Amino acid sequence: MKTESFRGRDFLTLRDYSREEVETILDVALDLKRRFAIGEPHDHLLRAKTLFMIFYNLSLRTRNSFEAGMTQLGGHAHFLDPSKIYSPALEGMERAYETERVSDVARVLARLGDAISIRCYGAPVGWVYGKAQEMMQEFARWADIPVINMECDKYHPCQALADILTVKEKFGTFSGVKFVMSWAYSPSIDKPRAVPQSAIIAATMMGMEVTLAHPKGMELDDEVLAACRANAEKYGGSFKVENDFERALKGAHMVYPKSWTAVHTFAPPVGDRDEEKSREIFERNKEWICDSERMALADKEAIYMHCLPCDRGFEVTNEVIDGPQSVVFDEAENRLHIQKAIMALTMR
Numbered sequence: 001m002k003t004e005s006f007r008g009r010d011f012l013t014l015r016d017y018s019r020e021e022v023e024t025i026l027d028v029a030l031d032l033k034r035r036f037a038i039g040e041p042h043d044h045l046l047r048a049k050t051l052f053m054i055f056y057n058l059s060l061r062t063r064n065s066f067e068a069g070m071t072q073l074g075g076h077a078h079f080l081d082p083s084k085i086y087s088p089a090l091e092g093m094e095r096a097y098e099t100e101r102v103s104d105v106a107r108v109l110a111r112l113g114d115a116i117s118i119r120c121y122g123a124p125v126g127w128v129y130g131k132a133q134e135m136m137q138e139f140a141r142w143a144d145i146p147v148i149n150m151e152c153d154k155y156h157p158c159q160a161l162a163d164i165l166t167v168k169e170k171f172g173t174f175s176g177v178k179f180v181m182s183w184a185y186s187p188s189i190d191k192p193r194a195v196p197q198s199a200i201i202a203a204t205m206m207g208m209e210v211t212l213a214h215p216k217g218m219e220l221d222d223e224v225l226a227a228c229r230a231n232a233e234k235y236g237g238s239f240k241v242e243n244d245f246e247r248a249l250k251g252a253h254m255v256y257p258k259s260w261t262a263v264h265t266f267a268p269p270v271g272d273r274d275e276e277k278s279r280e281i282f283e284r285n286k287e288w289i290c291d292s293e294r295m296a297l298a299d300k301e302a303i304y305m306h307c308l309p310c311d312r313g314f315e316v317t318n319e320v321i322d323g324p325q326s327v328v329f330d331e332a333e334n335r336l337h338i339q340k341a342i343m344a345l346t347m348r
Helices: 019-038 061-072 102-112 131-142 157-171 194-205 222-235 245-249 275-284 328-346
Strands: 050-055 076-080 087-089 099-101 115-119 147-149 178-182 209-213 238-242 254-257
Touching: 019 157, 019 194, 019 328, 050 061, 050 102, 061 076, 061 328, 087 102, 099 102, 102 115, 102 131, 115 131, 131 147, 147 157, 147 328, 157 194, 157 328, 178 194, 178 245, 194 209, 194 222, 209 222, 209 245, 222 238
Parallel strands: 050 076, 050 115, 087 099, 115 147, 178 209, 178 254, 209 238
Antiparallel strands: none
């Protein structure tokens, strides 16, 4: 397909992109990964371009993969800590001499650089589900340069593409691959839904046999589930929800146990912001841990995946994440190559 269709576009959710466009991103990522591996320079692709990165939340892989990626493409990434600038805020969430309206920040940065990337979820938006995605959409509305989602409260599209790139490398195909996205226990109840929601959107878009597994009370966004069912109907494969962890794992080719928060953690109108209710659900389901016995239920060639950071001893045991079936560090490396592809395509 013509790559001109990517130029200047925002990258907020995979739902804004077609399967053909996603396949193009994967192809470009693999080409850039090959060039990186053999030391072939590609710093001409975004020479002298600037990416502004706004992080409301902690980051290891995302920040460093974007910064390294921009350097390798010939550009520069500016790290913006909201506590050290006038923090961008939506109308109605402003505080005098502490914040600056998103519309103003977006237009200023658009005059100075070539793209804006944002990570925001949870406490910075008062745990109002969808508010961080709304902030990113507001940036996109006012900025005439691409806006890239580095994770919000609904979506983490860069991670999802790194996940499916890893599947492609390990299995060579998506057809017939059984992809299990599962909840896992964590002592922390404050983990966004973005990773699992984007993972199942990407997996169903590529036509995999997708199972979403979680205990009752850990349901994901109905809008996302509807999109996954529509993807399965359009692209083949399948999509189902399972409340039994071990039954979900049987015969799986790809096992992805990851904690996310219960709906009670969110503030109204989506939840009731009741941490006690969330904690009760979590503590009832401590057995949702990926150990060697659970991995043995999967296909003998199954791989273990996690976006990282993981809660060792809670979400997964050391023997699994450090074992031969684990591909978590391949997955982490693929963040670099996927994000380079996204930037190279949209920021030209």
